Amino acid sequence: MCMSQAAEIAQRLAAVAPACDAWSVRVMRSTSESLGVTRGVVDPIGLGEDLGAMVTVEAKDGVGYAATSDVSVAGLQRAGSEALAWAQRSAGRMVAPPPVRRAAAMHHDHEDKPRLAWNAVSRADKIARLKGQAEQLKRDGRIGDWSAELSFTDEESVLATSNGDFIRQRRGIVVPGLAASASEGGETQTRTLGRGGVIRQGGLDVLDDIGFWTAAPRIAEEALELLAAPDCPTGAMDVLLLPDQMYIQIHESIGHPLELDRILGDERNYAGTSFVTLDMFGTYQYGSKLLNVSFDPGVAGEAASYAFDDDGMRAEKQYLIKDGILQRPMGGAYSQARANAAGVANSRACSWNRPAIDRMANLNVEAGASSLDDLVTQIENGIVMETNVSWSIDDSRNKFQFGCERARLIKNGVIGAVVKNPNYRGISATFWRSLKGLGNAGTVQVLGTPTCGKGEPNQAIPVGHASPPGLFADVHVFGGG
Amino acid sequence: MQDQFYAAADAITREMQGGEGFLARFSGETSDFVRFNRAAVRQAGKVEQRYLTLELFNGKRHASQTLSLSGDDAAAVRAAVKTLRDVLADTPEDPLFLINTHPQSTERKLPADLATSEEATDALLKAGAGHDMVGFYAAGPIHRGFANSFGQRNWDTAEAFNIDLSFYLHADKAIKINHAGTHWDGAALTTKTDNAKVRLETLARQPKTISPGNYRVYLAPAAVEELMGMMSWGGFGLSDHRTATTPLIKMVEQGVKLSSMVTLIENTRDGLSPGFQGEGFIKPPSVTLIDRGAYKDCLASPRSAAEFDEPQNGADGYEAPIALDMAPGALQADDVLKTLGTGIYVGNLWYLNYSDRNTCRLTGMTRFATFWVENGEIVAPLNVMRFDDTLYRMLGGNLVALTAPRDLLLSTDTYEQRSTRSMRLPGAIIDDFTMTL
Numbered sequence: 001m002c003m004s005q006a007a008e009i010a011q012r013l014a015a016v017a018p019a020c021d022a023w024s025v026r027v028m029r030s031t032s033e034s035l036g037v038t039r040g041v042v043d044p045i046g047l048g049e050d051l052g053a054m055v056t057v058e059a060k061d062g063v064g065y066a067a068t069s070d071v072s073v074a075g076l077q078r079a080g081s082e083a084l085a086w087a088q089r090s091a092g093r094m095v096a097p098p099p100v101r102r103a104a105a106m107h108h109d110h111e112d113k114p115r116l117a118w119n120a121v122s123r124a125d126k127i128a129r130l131k132g133q134a135e136q137l138k139r140d141g142r143i144g145d146w147s148a149e150l151s152f153t154d155e156e157s158v159l160a161t162s163n164g165d166f167i168r169q170r171r172g173i174v175v176p177g178l179a180a181s182a183s184e185g186g187e188t189q190t191r192t193l194g195r196g197g198v199i200r201q202g203g204l205d206v207l208d209d210i211g212f213w214t215a216a217p218r219i220a221e222e223a224l225e226l227l228a229a230p231d232c233p234t235g236a237m238d239v240l241l242l243p244d245q246m247y248i249q250i251h252e253s254i255g256h257p258l259e260l261d262r263i264l265g266d267e268r269n270y271a272g273t274s275f276v277t278l279d280m281f282g283t284y285q286y287g288s289k290l291l292n293v294s295f296d297p298g299v300a301g302e303a304a305s306y307a308f309d310d311d312g313m314r315a316e317k318q319y320l321i322k323d324g325i326l327q328r329p330m331g332g333a334y335s336q337a338r339a340n341a342a343g344v345a346n347s348r349a350c351s352w353n354r355p356a357i358d359r360m361a362n363l364n365v366e367a368g369a370s371s372l373d374d375l376v377t378q379i380e381n382g383i384v385m386e387t388n389v390s391w392s393i394d395d396s397r398n399k400f401q402f403g404c405e406r407a408r409l410i411k412n413g414v415i416g417a418v419v420k421n422p423n424y425r426g427i428s429a430t431f432w433r434s435l436k437g438l439g440n441a442g443t444v445q446v447l448g449t450p451t452c453g454k455g456e457p458n459q460a461i462p463v464g465h466a467s468p469p470g471l472f473a474d475v476h477v478f479g480g481g
Numbered sequence: 482m483q484d485q486f487y488a489a490a491d492a493i494t495r496e497m498q499g500g501e502g503f504l505a506r507f508s509g510e511t512s513d514f515v516r517f518n519r520a521a522v523r524q525a526g527k528v529e530q531r532y533l534t535l536e537l538f539n540g541k542r543h544a545s546q547t548l549s550l551s552g553d554d555a556a557a558v559r560a561a562v563k564t565l566r567d568v569l570a571d572t573p574e575d576p577l578f579l580i581n582t583h584p585q586s587t588e589r590k591l592p593a594d595l596a597t598s599e600e601a602t603d604a605l606l607k608a609g610a611g612h613d614m615v616g617f618y619a620a621g622p623i624h625r626g627f628a629n630s631f632g633q634r635n636w637d638t639a640e641a642f643n644i645d646l647s648f649y650l651h652a653d654k655a656i657k658i659n660h661a662g663t664h665w666d667g668a669a670l671t672t673k674t675d676n677a678k679v680r681l682e683t684l685a686r687q688p689k690t691i692s693p694g695n696y697r698v699y700l701a702p703a704a705v706e707e708l709m710g711m712m713s714w715g716g717f718g719l720s721d722h723r724t725a726t727t728p729l730i731k732m733v734e735q736g737v738k739l740s741s742m743v744t745l746i747e748n749t750r751d752g753l754s755p756g757f758q759g760e761g762f763i764k765p766p767s768v769t770l771i772d773r774g775a776y777k778d779c780l781a782s783p784r785s786a787a788e789f790d791e792p793q794n795g796a797d798g799y800e801a802p803i804a805l806d807m808a809p810g811a812l813q814a815d816d817v818l819k820t821l822g823t824g825i826y827v828g829n830l831w832y833l834n835y836s837d838r839n840t841c842r843l844t845g846m847t848r849f850a851t852f853w854v855e856n857g858e859i860v861a862p863l864n865v866m867r868f869d870d871t872l873y874r875m876l877g878g879n880l881v882a883l884t885a886p887r888d889l890l891l892s893t894d895t896y897e898q899r900s901t902r903s904m905r906l907p908g909a910i911i912d913d914f915t916m917t918l
Contacts, residue, residue, distance in 0.1 A: 039724070039788070042573050044536075047546040047564065052530065065526030069549040082527045089599060090522040093606060124571040145724035183725035186734045187839050190726070266518045268655065269616040269647040272831075351897075353528045390834040394846040394865045396653050399918050401844050401867060403836055421837050425867070425918050456516050456617035456645075457528070457895035480837030 005029065007109075007168055009053060009071045010160040016077035017162065018084040022058040022101060024161040025076070026310060027051075028352040033118070035126055036149030036177075037134040042127055043149070052352035057083040058098050062091030067353040095266075099337035105164030106312055112171040114203030118152045121204055126150065129213070136216035137180045140224055144188075145181040148216070150174070150207075159312050167308045173462060174206040175199045175450050178216055182223040189226035189420060191219045191405055194244045195387055199303045199448045199462055206301065222406060225418055232407055232422040232479030238382030239424055239475040240375055240437075243445035245404050247465035248388040250365055251449065253428035254286070254293055255463070257397035258320055259454075260331025260343055261358040271454045272395030275429055276326070278339055284326040287432030292366040293321040295330055295344040302464035303448035304361035308345065311356055315345035320363070324433070331358050350459040357455050362448075362464035368438025375437045375471045377413040383477055384408050384415065384469075385422050393428075401425040421480030431472065439468030482509045482531060482624045483636050485554065489533055490628035492555045496562040497630060503562075504536040504545075504580060506759055507626035510899055513598040515618040517646075520609030525602070530898070533558070534759075537565035541574035579783035579793065581761035584633035589756065593640030595620055596665040604667055605644065608674040612681075616646030623899050625755045637755035639663070639901055644670065645893045647849065648677045654684040654862055657703075657829060657849040661891040680850065689853045689861040691916065697824030697881075698914040699817055699854075702888035702906040707830040709745075709805055709904055711843055712872065717747075717770050718800030719779040723789045728841045728872075732776040737873055739774040740880040744808035746770065747780060749795070752804025753891065754901040757795075758782075764795030770802070774877075805904045810883025812910065819857040820882060820910055826852040826859065830868075841872040844917075867918040874913070881910040 003011075006027040013025040032048035053076060054067040064086025066079040133148035156170040178193040193215050200206040207213060241249060257274040261267060276284075287293075297306050297315035306315055311333050319327050331339060332347025335358050348359040376384070390403030407422035408415050448464035486507040493503050509531040516523040535558060536545035546561045596604070601618055608614065620642035627635040643661040656677040660670050700708070712728070721727040731737040749756055750766035757763055760783045769777045779791075780800045786793035797803070812820060828850035836844045844867060851863045884907040894900035 041575065041577055041788075044575065044578075045544040045568055045572055047544070047568070048548075049546060049561075050549045051551065052549055056526075063524070065524070067526070067528040067530070069530055070552050072552055075552065086525045086527065089602065090525045093522045095518050095521040095523050122571070123568070127571065127573075145726050181724065181726050186730060188725045188730060264518070265613075265615060265649075266516070266523055268518075268649060269645060269657070273653055353530050355524050355526065357524075390836060390844070392832045392834040392844050392846065392867075394867070395831055395848050396865070399846065399865065399867050401834075401836065401869070401918070403834070421839075423836050427918075453896065457512075457514050457619065457899075460896055480842065481840060 004156060004168070006156050006158045010158040012073050013055060013076050013080065013160065016073055016080060018057060018080045020057045020059045020084055020087065022162050023080065024056045024159060025053055026349065026352065027053045027158045030153050030155045032151065032153040034151040035130060036147060037130045038147040039145060040134060040138065042131065050351065053079065054352050054355065055079040055083045057087045059084060059087040060091040061097040062087040062089065062094060063098050064090060065355050096338045099333050101163055106308065106314070107166050108307055109168045110307060112201060114172055115205035117203045118172060133178060133216045137178065137220045139217065139220040140182065142182045142184050142224060142227065143180050143220060144183050147177065147179050149177040157310070159310065161312060165312045167312055169306055169308065171201050172203050173199065173201055173303065174203065176207060176210070176212045178219050180220045180223045182227050184227050187227065189223050191223040191226065192387060193219060194447060195389060195405065197244050197247050197388060197447045197449060199450045200301050200446065201303060201305055202301050226406060226420045229418045229420045231481060232419040232477065234478040236474050237477055238379045238471060238473055239477060240379065240382060240384040240410070240469055240471045242384065242386040242469050243447055243467045244387045245385050245402065246365065246467040246470050247447040248391050249402065250363060250465050250467055251360065251463065252391060252393045253397060253400055253431065255360040255363045257428060258329050259358050259360065260329040260335040260339055263329060264335060264338055267454065270456050272397065275396040275398045278341060281326050281328055281341065285324050285433065286321050286326045287324045288435040289324045290368055290435050290438050291321055291324045291432055292319065294319050294364050294366060295346065296362045296364050297345070299362055299364065299446065299464065299466060302362045302446050302466060303462040304464045309347045310349045311347040313345035313347065318344050330360060332356070348461060350461040354455065354457060354459045359454065359461055360452060360463040362466070364466040365438070365468065365470065367441040367444050367468045369440055370437050372439055372443050372469060375439060375469060376410060376415055378437060379410040380412055382410045383422065384410060398428045400428060419479065422477065423479065424475050424477045426475060434473045434475070435470055436473050437471030443468040483626065485531065485550065486626040487628065487634060489554045489558055490634070492558050493535060493562065494630060496559055501537060501539050502630035503538065504761060505628040506534040507624065508532045508898055509624040510621060512619055512621040512899060515602055517605065517609065518615045520606065520612055520614040535561045535565065537562060537569065538578065539569055541576065541578050542569045542572045543575060543578055544568040544572055577784045577787040579760065579787040581633070582631055584631045585763050586634045587757060587763065588636045590638040591640065591663055593663040594665060595640060595642055601642065604670060608671065612678060613649040614646060615649060616644070619643050619895060619899060623901060627757050627761055629761050633761050635757040639753045641753065641891070643891055643893055648681055650681050650684040653865065654688065655849050656680045656684070659893065683852065683859055684862045686861045688864050690864045691866060693917050695913045695915050697821060697912050699821045699824065699826050700909045700911065701828050702890065702908050704827045704830040705906045705909055706890050706904050707833050707845060708843070708872065708875065709807070709906065711833045713801045713805065717780045717802060719781040719785040719789055719791060720800060722779050728835060728838045729776065730839060731841065731873065739771060739873065739876045741773045742810055742880055742883050743774050743876050744772055746806045747802045748804045748806035748905070752903045754803040758797045762793060762795050768794055803902045807906045809885050809887050809907045812882040812884045814884060814886050817884065817908065818854055818859070821854050822857060823855045825863060826854050836869055842870065843872060844869040866916045868915060869917045870915040875911050879912045879914070881912055884908040
């Protein structure tokens with residue numbers, strides 16, 4: 001088998017690496033394509049070809065990195081020298097020395113194979129199908145903004161180290177989008193396909209799996225329906241969150257607070273700290289007994305499935321919350337060493353030009369036992385909300401407020417009228433304890449976000465969230481105006 | 482990098498055939514990044530990146546490819562032209578394709594005098610010694626370029642540093658400072674960090690927790706920046722206005738006005754960002770967005786201009802301000818606390834979003850140095866609170882005063898590349914500000 005270009009580049013460093021205690025090189029290559037139709041006009045086609053390398057050097061308890069798109073031998077050698085200079089400059093001045101390296105070298109070489117490759121359908125055919133979706137979104141004169149779009153990224157990463165590690169991973173990532181905005185009388189309502197919450201690994205097969213080709217008429221009709229709907233009422237009530245809202249609730253009020261680098265204070269100047277402290281693991285009741293949350297990098301098709309993280313740590317499923325009790329944080333090798341705590345393999349970088357930090361990957365709420373009908377039936381006075389549109393949470397990841405595109409009232413176990421501008425607010429530390437129902441395996445949807453933002457320098461990275469619908473008691477709900 | 486980009490543009494020119502033409506955009510930087518936690522280095526390194534976006538057109542058909550440049554640029558652009566030539570075969574004519582065909586070449590290289598990375602790191606570690614300092618230093622040249630097949634060449638280099646630090650006392654109680662510019666000034670940095678350490682003493686007082694309700698507040702310029710950031714998310718774009726998706730829809734369709742104190746200008750002339758945009762048009766020195774409370778002009782990209790039959794005014798595709806300038810008020814800095822009287826001094830806001838886009842209703846959190854003030858005196862730090870209020874109330878009838886001094890806030894964003902966006906903003910005293918949680 002021919003060696004990939006990224007693998008060849010990674011192997012170039014060995015010959016020119018600087019004299020140091022340890023080095024690694026992470027090469028990332030991506031090719032991307034964006035297609036879309038906006039308000040009936042085909043968007044300009046955008047392609048991307050990105051290739052670069054980050055060299056990281058350890059010297060006398062200092063660590064430095066240097067990243068470059070010059071992947072020639074000379075370019076890598078220069079990067080190695082610059083990384084060494086930063087390592088020497090930071091020696092004795094770091095928050096903690098680098099962790100002890102593994103004794104055994106890791107070797108892994110894997111390419112994901114989608115059931116239907118992105119290029120299995122011609123570009124012209126994909127554009128024609130997108131135009132068809134766009135036409136179905138423009139069903140009414142009141143729809144003034146509508147779009148159908150697809151983006152695909154073929155991403156390859158190679159990590160090679162002075163320890164003999166060689167880890168190569170390649171995957172495709174698909175991000176689809178459908179949106180329709182209807183306007184009348186100075187008001188606009190928008191419905192989307194998950195509004196940025198739909199991202200999968202794979203190829204064109206993803207689009208059939210998520211119902212991309214059939215969703216447009218419903219999205220348009222629901223945008224129009226919202227224009228005529230009353231505002232969401234105000235009050236405390238049961239709230240049933242569908243997966244395309246659950247994913248962001250999980251992301252903001254479980255995922256970020258459990259990132260170990262936040263708990264250790266690294267993010268306090270930018271993305272924030274956490275109300276979670278190290279002494280809470282093993283005992284703290286994060287949610288009701290129904291709540292089981294896993295870090296699971298092995299879910300096929302989920303946005304952040306991988307075998308090894310960007311520090312070369314093997315990725316395995318771990319429970320972060322079990323039967324409502326906090327178990328472990330999400331922290332990679334460096335954070336684990338600093339905290340003297342078990343973590344997960346979640347040290348990740350968004351590209352070759354950013355260093356790896358603790359990230360969410362696939363962070364999932366495990367299925368419960370109820371069908372969707374069962375969950376609705378047990379609601380006397382409540383509301384079911386779908387598709388996140390607004391999200392906000394404090395810097396300790398505690399006080400939150402979310403808004404959804406659409407909601408329906410529920411009275412005495414029966415779903416009723418559609419309402420617009422549904423919002424709710426709460427506090428993470430108590431909200432998950434009010435969880436009183438979770439959908440079964442058949443209700444789980446695999447979602448995520450392509451652009452989880454964090455880090456200095458900033459990094460936006462894909463994360464996955466699989467979840468069933470969740471039912472919460474006594475939540476403060478309100479509308480717009 | 483300028484020579485490299487112009488050589489690449491010449492190489493592209495040589496590849497053109499028949500009726501083909503091109504646009505080329507360059508974005509590059511050489512950045513030192515040092516991240517700190519607990520007054521020690523968390524991560525340190527250097528990033529050098531060079532991206533070329535080549536857009537090939539033939540009549541009204543066009544497509545683009547963005548490449549990381551690795552050194553053999555001639556081969557890379559040759560391959561890109563070939564790829565894009567194939568893509569054009571799949572591409573319909575674009576009725577909205579509008580580019581500048583009258584060459585307007587420009588060059589700007591802002592004078593700079595930066596510290597070495599060693600000097601800066603030493604100064605920051607010294608400033609943080611004995612304190613719980615966390616933050617980030619980014620410095621180095623940022624380059625942007627444009628070229629086209631009509632012979633236009635534009636280049637912009639902004640060599641700058643940006644220091645963003647927080648001094649923590651405990652838990653979430655911290656003072657945040659920013660020190661950025663094109664000329665290193667170690668004395669000014671020391672003054673800012675020393676002031677932050679003095680202000681930390683105020684955070685040591687017993688924090689106050691307030692109940693939800695309406696309060697008189699002072700928003701420091703860094704807090705006003707968050708409000709402006711939200712307004713900029715679809716508030717000023719021609720496309721957002723014509724599709725009625727703007728959060729300022731009530732200003733556009735119903736003539737609702739903000740306070741006459743509010744004038745907002747896209748002040749490209751005084752910003753760090755380049756004066757040219759991706760289709761080769763030169764940005765005007767300024768565009769008045771809101772004039773004494775009334776909506777005035779949109780930011781119109783060439784694509785939106787073509788779609789909605791309006792003149793373009795040099796906006797980039799996303800039609801958001803890059804150098805937003807809010808007119809000053811009359812309130813002097815020394816009078817802020819006295820004018821606030823009893824209420825909340827908000828140093829920073831955080832994580833804003835819309836609770837109702839149609840009414841421009843925003844929610845978000847207080848963060849960092851936020852204090853309870855009584856009779857013009859700071860009494861205690863405030864535990865974080867959520868607000869939820871409309872911009873029409875905050876910057877409309879409830880706006881009491883804007884400060885005369887304004888802060889120049891250089892963006893600390895480093896997603897994909899270091900940002901050159903900036904805002905020049907006053908502080909604001911607002912009555913009846915709604916706190917909800």
